[in-house]
Amino acid sequence: MLTEPQNRISSKALTVWRISGVIRAVVEWSIVATAIVLLHIFEGPQWISIILIILGVIFTILHILIFPSLRWKRWRYEVREEELELQEGIFIRTRTLVPMVRVQHVDTVQGPILRNYKLASVIVHTAATMHTVPALDEIEADELRHYISKLARVVEEDV
Template identity: 65%
Template sequence: MVLVPQKRISEKALTVWRISASINVIISWILAAVVIFILHKFNVPYWISVILIAIELIFTYLNIFLFPTLKWRRWRYDVRDEEIELQEGIFIVKRTLIPMIRVQHVDTVQGPILRKYHLASVIVNTAATAHKIPALEESEAEELRLYISTLARVADEDV
């Protein structure tokens, strides 16, 4: 039986992701308004503008309400003595195992929106890639960073 990672990221991630999506949606609406204005200037049929607005409304709903919820429900992680397991995805679920022996360093990052909600993300770096555990409580992120770095040092010494 394959175990699914059990730890969840903070529920505040929903708010952070919705704020980020809102910024993207505002930019999208501005672009749509410019396109509608240009279409109006060239006397393009009215129904094309209506379709564009409908598409923007669907885009807004999906990006602000539906996708963050689905993303939060799916995002899980576990840190074990010999590996880190991540699970993420909305339609396609991606599960990643990172062997502790491959971990080179661990960072915490915090942008302005994460900082406002007292969240931070943990980035686990290997030689090939960087893996992100997003939107953890600040204290949890710091503890996790220290714990992973300790486990990575022990795994490195065992080799």
């Protein structure tokens, strides 16, 4: 039986994801407000406005309170000599193995919100796709990037 990856991302990811949820909620409420105004102008049925408001409240709660917590609890990773294992997913749990021999290069990225909380994400590129380990402490992200890069070079030299 395979054990799940042991490393967690930073708990500050919760705050970052909640801020992203607030931004998403503002956009959603702007759309809801626009729809309600248009319904009022064109004398549409009032029950549609009520449904839009209820859905807006539900999605706001989901994006700000529930999804970030569930996402953080599920997100794990582990770096081994021959592979990187990632586990993520709220409703559908996805476990991904990235062989080191497939790694082409590794980046760290920081947007303004991550930078404010001294976090960075590590992106592992392969020929086919890229895999992200989100919201690690800056120092941990840099160390992980160097470690994966080193392992990928060693594996490549062995081939």
